[in-house]
Amino acid sequence: xxxxxxxxxxxxxxxxxxxxxxxxxxxxxxxxxxxxxxxxxxxxxxxxxxxxxxxxxxxxxxxxxxxxxxxxxxxxxxxxxxxxxxxxxxxxxxxxxxxxxxxxxxxxxxxxxxxxxxxxxxxxxxxxxxxxxxxxxxxxxxxxxxxxxxxxxxxxxxxxxxxxxxxxxxxxxxxxxxxxxxxxxxxxxxxxxxxxxxx
Numbered sequence: 797x798x799x800x801x802x803x804x805x806x807x808x809x810x811x812x813x814x815x816x817x818x819x820x821x822x823x824x825x826x827x828x829x830x831x832x833x834x835x836x837x838x839x840x841x842x843x844x845x846x847x848x849x850x851x852x853x854x855x856x857x858x859x860x861x862x863x864x865x866x867x868x869x870x871x872x873x874x875x876x877x878x879x880x881x882x883x884x885x886x887x888x889x890x891x892x893x894x895x896x897x898x899x900x901x902x903x904x905x906x907x908x909x910x911x912x913x914x915x916x917x918x919x920x921x922x923x924x925x926x927x928x929x930x931x932x933x934x935x936x937x938x939x940x941x942x943x944x945x946x947x948x949x950x951x952x953x954x955x956x957x958x959x960x961x962x963x964x965x966x967x968x969x970x971x972x973x974x975x976x977x978x979x980x981x982x983x984x985x986x987x988x989x990x991x992x993x994x995x
Contacts, residue, residue, distance in 0.1 A: 852943040
């Protein structure tokens with residue numbers, strides 16, 4: 797595991813459950829991070845198997861808060877504003893799917909791993925005025941299931957995951973990935989600031 801990731805993990809790990817909540821909020825709102833709530837959940841559960849339920853609950857809560865922050869912006873933008881944050885082809889596809897079966901699309905987006913466009917699905921649901929209480933409930937329950945599965949996987953596959961994480965290929969990949977995440981975060985924050993000012 798690269799030094800940068802170790803430092804980031806150490807920073808969030810020192811706060812335990814609160815660190816997981818904070819990382820999940822950032823991960824599912826506007827930032828691109830080289831470590832996600834999935835990875836932190838894996839590490840926390842690997843250290844303490846008995847707290848799997850608590851960690852899954854914390855990650856799901858943070859994720860729901862992050863979605864709420866995203867919803868606040870996108871709901872005000874409305875359908876017309878979506879063209880500024882979602883690519884046209886993806887927007888058309890998500891709009892059609894949301895109009896047919898919004899809850900199912902949200903559940904899949906919450907459960908699916910990257911590169912599924914989770915943020916775009918939330919943005920479209922919010923801009924199309926999908927009821928906020930329903931949105932947050934679906935996100936919370938689906939994310940809870942996802943993080944519980946991630947935590948269980950950490951218990952079951954823990955040693956194999958650690959071997960992969962310490963390989964040279966993985967370290968090179970993470971170095972490149974961290975660079976993209978930093979650039980992505982800067983662009984994301986700049987973009988959302990501009991969208992907010994022009995709304």
